Amino acid sequence: MAGSVTLGAQLRLAVPDLVSNSYFPAIAAVEMGFLADAGFDAEVELIFPVSSAMNALRRGDVDLVAGAAHATLTAFPRWRGAKLLAALARHMYWFLVVRADLGPARGDVEVVKGLRIGAAPGVDVGLRQLLVDAGIDPDRDVDITPVPGVGDGRVSFGVNAAAALREGLLDGFWANGMGAEVAVQERVGSVVLDVRRGDGPAQARNYTFAALVATDTTLRDRPDVASGSVRGLVRAQEALRNDPKLATPIGRRLFPPREAELVAELVARDAPYYDPVIPPDAVTTLNSFTRAVGLSAGAGEYADVVALEMRPFWSPRVG
Helix, strand or coil, X not given: CCCCCCCCEEEXXXXXXXXXXXCHHHHHHHHCCHHHHCCEEEEEEECCCHHHHHHHHHHCCCCEEEEEHHHHHHCCHHHCCEEEEXXXXXXXXXXXXXXXXXXCCCCCHHHHCCCEEEECCCCHHHHHHHHHHCCCCCCCCCEEECCCCCCCCCCCHHHHHHHHHHCCCCCEEEECHHHHHHHHHCCCEEEEEEHXXXXXXXXXXXXXXXXXXXXXHHHHHCHHHHHHHXXXXXXXXXXXXXXXXXXXXHHHHHCCHHHHHHHHHHHHHHHHHXXXXXXXXXXXXXXXXXXXXXXXXXXXXXXXXXXXXXXXXXXXXXX
């Protein structure tokens, strides 16, 4: 692979949610020094929602995005101009949480009928398609809405969704595991669906996944950024799988106190899914989902979606 690392080169990584477990392996790659080991002065920037993060990538304001794979298409239609470098983890990773006082049963998606459910732009399409596949009309049967107070690009969605639920501004939310855990611990919310672990329509588990994304320009002109970031991600995944408690000092640096003490447990739960490999069937189901929600008029071939040159770096034994 052409290109060489310039020691101390700036690397800007955008995430659409920071106080969260969703993109934690990428954050850990920066905070644990694995990107520094690859020669980069890396920093994490919160850009909400995920479509704004992808547009920042398109403009060149950031070098990488750690976000939902399907959201790449919001800034790069038909996968023209960007590719997935590696998976942060397997499967769709959002939770459906509903007010605890309603007594919702685990797996009972019908409970959303008539409720006001908060969901972030770009993330809401996962909930909408899940409801369609469950036989529920997301436009007629439920009010899917932005979370009040979230929208300036500097707040973390999940924990703010939990706060909105506590304050009675919502009847439920569709968000990350951190928001779900906060709502459960505060006894204001109950988890109805944990899709990654098999709740809901079977196909929903594989709609999308968290991925590291770069532009074709970066792959061509700065291949060291792509390969170094993937190596750093893989090292972070491996370290967190081996010892989830490594997440706690990172949380204490970046998160509010309560969420800092929760993150290691959430990482421990997610660690079995930490796998950088993007198999062909994941791209097939991703394409089916993006067509269903109107993000892609045509299915991209595997090589259109995934940076094939990054596959050797998916092994922790490389680099």
